[in-house]
Amino acid sequence: MNTLYITGAGVSAESGIPTFRGRDGYWTVGSVNYTPQEMATRAMYQREPLEFLRWYYHRFATYRHHGPNAVHEWLSDKNLITQNIDGLDGKAGNENYIAIHGRLDQMTLFHEQGDDVDVIDAPWDSVDEDHLDYSLLDIFRIADTPELYESYKPYVLLFDEFYTELYRITEAQKRMFDADRIVFMGTSFSVNITQMALDIGESNNTPIEIVDPEPVTVQYADVTYHRMTASEYIARN
Numbered sequence: 001m002n003t004l005y006i007t008g009a010g011v012s013a014e015s016g017i018p019t020f021r022g023r024d025g026y027w028t029v030g031s032v033n034y035t036p037q038e039m040a041t042r043a044m045y046q047r048e049p050l051e052f053l054r055w056y057y058h059r060f061a062t063y064r065h066h067g068p069n070a071v072h073e074w075l076s077d078k079n080l081i082t083q084n085i086d087g088l089d090g091k092a093g094n095e096n097y098i099a100i101h102g103r104l105d106q107m108t109l110f111h112e113q114g115d116d117v118d119v120i121d122a123p124w125d126s127v128d129e130d131h132l133d134y135s136l137l138d139i140f141r142i143a144d145t146p147e148l149y150e151s152y153k154p155y156v157l158l159f160d161e162f163y164t165e166l167y168r169i170t171e172a173q174k175r176m177f178d179a180d181r182i183v184f185m186g187t188s189f190s191v192n193i194t195q196m197a198l199d200i201g202e203s204n205n206t207p208i209e210i211v212d213p214e215p216v217t218v219q220y221a222d223v224t225y226h227r228m229t230a231s232e233y234i235a236r237n
């Protein structure tokens with residue numbers, strides 16, 4: 001059976017990485033002046049790049065050394081699309097997973113969406129926390145505001161951006177169409193990619209399974225709910 005696994009933040013929680021909407025979640029804790037929904041945007045990166053990079057560094061990059069857990073290891077040989085940017089599936093050995101929202105450990109040239117650009121490693125370990133502001137601006141090659149094809153941008157899909165081939169969207173859709181079963185693990189179904197997968201699954205009459213201690217109810221006929229954590233699920237499979 002060709003099973004496609006689609007994972008969300010709940011899968012990485014056991015690695016000590018906050019989920020997005022919990023009490024200390026990424027989308028709960030903002031900056032001094034802005035909400036998370038304002039911070040995690042292309043508009044903020046362009047208008048207030050230092051504010052954006054500070055928030056991004058403290059809310060994401062400080063978790064870059066966390067390691068994979070048993071769920072990531074179990075998924076290492078699976079057909080996988082993850083919404084997570086933590087890169088833990090790659091650390092666990094999955095060589096062909098799709099990081100549909102980008103990866104924490106990488107960056108790109110700042111570009112117009114849809115343009116073909118290279119993805120390169122982000123030099124987070126060279127950040128000088130004693131001179132954080134200068135260091136971040138230097139790494140991302142920003143003098144005042146980001147310049148197209150001169151400055152760098154974290155390889156992450158922001159709220160006001162759209163899925164492009166940089167994030168392997170066509171391949172992701174093909175995997176959804178080709179799947180005989182789609183298993184969602186640890187996701188709140190609050191982003192476009194999960195709705196896309198549900199729509200494709202419904203159109204193909206693909207069985208859907210949802211693994212979550214408190215699963216979101218979706219309006220599709222062929223859905224099985226596993227009211228448990230991802231680690232409990234893999235122990236039974």
